[in-house]
Amino acid sequence: xxxxxxxxxxxxxxxxxxxxxxxxxxxxxxxxxxxxxxxxxxxxxxxxxxxxxxxxxxxxxxxxxxxxxxxxxxxxxxxxxxxxxxxxxxxxxxxxxxxxxxxxxxxxxxxxxxxxxxxxxxxxxxxxxxxxxxxxxxxxxxxxxxxxxxxxxxxxxxxxxxxxxxxxxxxxxxxxxxxxxxxxxxxxxxxxxxxxxxxxxxxxxxxxxxxxxxxxxx
Amino acid sequence: xxxxxxxxxxxxxxxxxxxxxxxxxxxxxxxxxxxxxxxxxxxxxxxxxxxxxxxxxxxxxxxxxxxxxxxxxxxxxxxxxxxxxxxxxxxxxxxxxxxxxxxxxxxxxxxxxxxxxxxxxxxxxxxxxxxxxxxxxxxxxxxxxxxxxxxxxxxxxxxxxxxxxxxxxxxxxxxxxxxxxxxxxxxxxxxxxxxxxxxxxxxxxxxxxxxxxxxxxx
DNA sequence: ACGATTATCCATCGGACGTTGGATTAATGG
DNA sequence: CCATTAATCCAACGTCCGATGGATAATCGT
Numbered sequence: 001x002x003x004x005x006x007x008x009x010x011x012x013x014x015x016x017x018x019x020x021x022x023x024x025x026x027x028x029x030x031x032x033x034x035x036x037x038x039x040x041x042x043x044x045x046x047x048x049x050x051x052x053x054x055x056x057x058x059x060x061x062x063x064x065x066x067x068x069x070x071x072x073x074x075x076x077x078x079x080x081x082x083x084x085x086x087x088x089x090x091x092x093x094x095x096x097x098x099x100x101x102x103x104x105x106x107x108x109x110x111x112x113x114x115x116x117x118x119x120x121x122x123x124x125x126x127x128x129x130x131x132x133x134x135x136x137x138x139x140x141x142x143x144x145x146x147x148x149x150x151x152x153x154x155x156x157x158x159x160x161x162x163x164x165x166x167x168x169x170x171x172x173x174x175x176x177x178x179x180x181x182x183x184x185x186x187x188x189x190x191x192x193x194x195x196x197x198x199x200x201x202x203x204x205x206x207x208x209x210x211x212x213x214x215x216x217x218x
Numbered sequence: 219x220x221x222x223x224x225x226x227x228x229x230x231x232x233x234x235x236x237x238x239x240x241x242x243x244x245x246x247x248x249x250x251x252x253x254x255x256x257x258x259x260x261x262x263x264x265x266x267x268x269x270x271x272x273x274x275x276x277x278x279x280x281x282x283x284x285x286x287x288x289x290x291x292x293x294x295x296x297x298x299x300x301x302x303x304x305x306x307x308x309x310x311x312x313x314x315x316x317x318x319x320x321x322x323x324x325x326x327x328x329x330x331x332x333x334x335x336x337x338x339x340x341x342x343x344x345x346x347x348x349x350x351x352x353x354x355x356x357x358x359x360x361x362x363x364x365x366x367x368x369x370x371x372x373x374x375x376x377x378x379x380x381x382x383x384x385x386x387x388x389x390x391x392x393x394x395x396x397x398x399x400x401x402x403x404x405x406x407x408x409x410x411x412x413x414x415x416x417x418x419x420x421x422x423x424x425x426x427x428x429x430x431x432x433x434x435x436x
Numbered sequence: 437a438c439g440a441t442t443a444t445c446c447a448t449c450g451g452a453c454g455t456t457g458g459a460t461t462a463a464t465g466g
Numbered sequence: 467c468c469a470t471t472a473a474t475c476c477a478a479c480g481t482c483c484g485a486t487g488g489a490t491a492a493t494c495g496t
Contacts, residue, residue: 014462014473022473038350040258044454054475056456061473065454128346132256137408169418175405176398176422183397184390190355200387204394211429240443262484272445274486279443283484 016053023061026051030058031072035122038129039069073130076123077144080116087112088151095158102159103213106152110177110205117185118198124185149174156212170212177208234271241279244269248280249290253340256347257287291348294341295362298334305330306369313376320377321431324370328395328423335403336416342403367392374430388430395426 017025029050033042044065048055062068091105117124130136152174184201188194235243247268251260262283266273280286305327312323335342348354370392402419406412 016474038256038258040256043452045452055454056476057474059455125350128350131404132343132346134254134408137404141408169422172402172415172418172422175401176394176419176426179397179401180394182401183393186349186355187393190359197390200390201394204387204390207429208394208426211425234444261482263482273484274446275444277485 022051022053022057026053026058026061026068027072027075030062030068031076031122031126034069034072034129035125039065044068073126076120076126079120080123081144083112083116084109084148088148091151091155095155099159102155106155106159107206107209109152109155110209111202113178114181114184114202114205117181118188121185121189124182125189128182128186145175145178148178160213173208173212177205180208181205240269240271240275244271244276244279244286245290245293248276248286249294249340249344252287252290252347253343257283262286291344294338294344297338298341299362301330301334302327302366306366309369309373313373317377320373324373324377325424325427327370327373328427329420331396332399332402332420332423335399336406339403339407342400343407346400346404363393363396366396377431391426391430395423398426399423 016022026047030042030047033047033050044058045055047068048058051058058068062071087109091102091109094101094105127140130140149171153170156170181201184197188197234240244265248260248265251265251268262276263273265286266276269276276286280289309320309323309327312319345358348358367389371388374388399419402415406415
């Protein structure tokens, strides 16, 4: 890297870990703890210990405990959104290639979604925890779930351009698919066998998706 | 009631509410609070205030806070189990009446399940909260979920005596159905429209159930 | 009438919590 | 070399929590 792209280090006491920003270290540790035990069961001193810093350092970088919690969610959800929107853009381009391509893209999108949640179970845990806060639910749906649902509806419409959909409630079906996936991830985290479980669940969600069309994929 | 059926009152200071046992009052109040905000976010003084008693009275009747939590779960799950086993017994009798009757009984069982969760949303909330405790998950599945799954598998086997099931993974489908229902209840509690939402979800779960057979009900 | 029993509440204890003020260290910029 | 800035930690504060010992009240058995 050149001096142009590499910004000068700012003054001040050097960080503990020069390779990773302290804030990232703290957020990573806090995310794991919050995902495992929830907001109230995790103490700031515990987060600090897991991150290898003092509790005051945590406060210095993330403010209050609630702000730290929000930051953890924002980071996890941003990763999810990034993956999904990337897959969505690819799916959008498939819309021009006709109904069959759009339908395949929809299956691909579902695969990406399940892959992501299986790889990062803390995403599911945090989703569920926040879903259990009634006042947050509407905001969550609006910011994350609804765009996904709208995209799926769009893909569905394009994919079914040749005929009416068999399923009259795609919104409910998609939401149920999302919850089913969360249940699958929770079961995996609780110690389900693994490989076979994943294969069978994958078959299930694709069949569920096919249910939207009333017939298996061509 | 006669003196035979009505047990004599035992000695001691009289209860505040002679109509309802104090323990029941406390458990009701605690269940509502735990379901809404979770174990750690609820204080014993808060539970005591909601029940109209002192915090020491709560301890006197339910012991530690963890024991109170367990008692709340036990009560809610007992109600769920009672309703489901009653519906299950009715379904078992349908087994003798042939595959079609068993299949109808399966749909009836699903209706009872969804009815129950819609009527008592705190059941869903408590399930989800406890599902998020990894160490509890296996015990929960063993005590509550697995018997239900086994029953459904039994009904399925009887119902499909005339031919092979289209769905090779009934266990996963049933679990997904359960999670989808929990998602539905959470969405309802978060302020979804209501009547139409319920009707459409009902249609969805029955179609999902039909997916186990590969064809709609006769 | 009286001891035994049960239910209830008051007061309090030790500890953990989130938060904050301020000292310390180490780098930069001039 | 020195003022500035940033990062870190230590110590402490006030608060709330779960748990408990003990006093009091009210009913029963005798």
